[in-house]
Amino acid sequence: xxxxxxxxxxxxxxxxxxxxxxxxxxxxDLSVYxxxxxxDQGLQFLIQYYNGEERAKGNILExxxxxxxxxxxxxxxxxxxxxxxxxxxxxxxSVDPRGAQRPGRANxxxxxxxxxxxxxx
Amino acid sequence: SQQGEEDPQALSIxxxxxxxxxxxxKTSINNLQWYRQNSxxxxxxxxxxxxxxxEKHSGRLRVTLDTSKKSSSxxxxxxxxxxxxxxxCATNRSPGNQFYFGTGTSLTVIP
Numbered sequence: 001x002x003x004x005x006x007x008x009x010x011x012x013x014x015x016x017x018x019x020x021x022x023x024x025x026x027x028x029d030l031s032v033y034x035x036x037x038x039x040d041q042g043l044q045f046l047i048q049y050y051n052g053e054e055r056a057k058g059n060i061l062e063x064x065x066x067x068x069x070x071x072x073x074x075x076x077x078x079x080x081x082x083x084x085x086x087x088x089x090x091x092x093x094s095v096d097p098r099g100a101q102r103p104g105r106a107n108x109x110x111x112x113x114x115x116x117x118x119x120x121x
Numbered sequence: 122s123q124q125g126e127e128d129p130q131a132l133s134i135x136x137x138x139x140x141x142x143x144x145x146x147k148t149s150i151n152n153l154q155w156y157r158q159n160s161x162x163x164x165x166x167x168x169x170x171x172x173x174x175x176e177k178h179s180g181r182l183r184v185t186l187d188t189s190k191k192s193s194s195x196x197x198x199x200x201x202x203x204x205x206x207x208x209x210c211a212t213n214r215s216p217g218n219q220f221y222f223g224t225g226t227s228l229t230v231i232p
Contacts (some may be wrong), residue, residue, distance in 0.1 A: 001162065002165075004163075016151075020131060033220075035222075042222060042223075042224050042225065043164075043209065043217050043222035043225075045220070048219050054220075055217045058219065081129060088161070088215075090163060090164065092164075108214075109154050109166050109169050109211075109220070110154075110156075110164070110166060110211075110220060111166065112156075112163040112164040112166075113163055114162060114163040115161075115162070115163050117161070
């Protein structure tokens with residue numbers, strides 16, 4: 001268990017629908033990142049939040065949105081789903097925007113969740 | 122990919138042999154990390170090397186970084202069947218801390 005929790009693990013839905021993916025970061029981590037992994041596009045950075053504020057945007061479609069709540073969990077909302085949105089969606093967290101090691105922390109960089117596999121049919 | 126490429130795309134070796142994977146990237150970076158992913162699972166952080174470092178070791182892993190060539194290599198020594206996975210490099214550049222991943226190398230270690 002990495003400490004980053006993603007739910008649900010699997011999701012099957014129809015085209016045109018809307019889904020919400022949830023991520024709880026590792027305790028103490030303020031930054032949350034969302035990535036999409038598909039066979040043809042590889043791992044694509046979607047969006048980053050830090051302490052509730054949007055920090056950076058990557059290749060996130062307008063049909064997708066995200067937010068980070070006061071308790072630091074984050075949700076990724078995917079709407080008007082298309083077949084091509086089928087992918088693994090990963091959430092990662094880090095201590096701060098620079099991912100710098102803090103005293104007492106064992107890890108550098110990101111800690112990834114186990115992902116949500118979304119299948120759009 | 123958003124940032125770089127790994128080479129080779131796939132690598133198959135015998136247990137006990139060394140595995141070398143290369144990563145090239147496009148822009149100036151703050152640091153570079155290597156991750157491992159077992160099929161359909163999350164990514165696991167292996168090692169980070171900062172832009173002012175040239176080599177780093179962690180157990181059976183050795184990472185080099187050549188910022189002039191914008192490239193890095195990951196060497197796994199004395200490979201084991203359990204090392205079978207995909208390996209990704211990820212680069213971090215300012216601003217923010219978002220990492221951009223390469224396309225990955227699929228490593229198969231044959232027992």
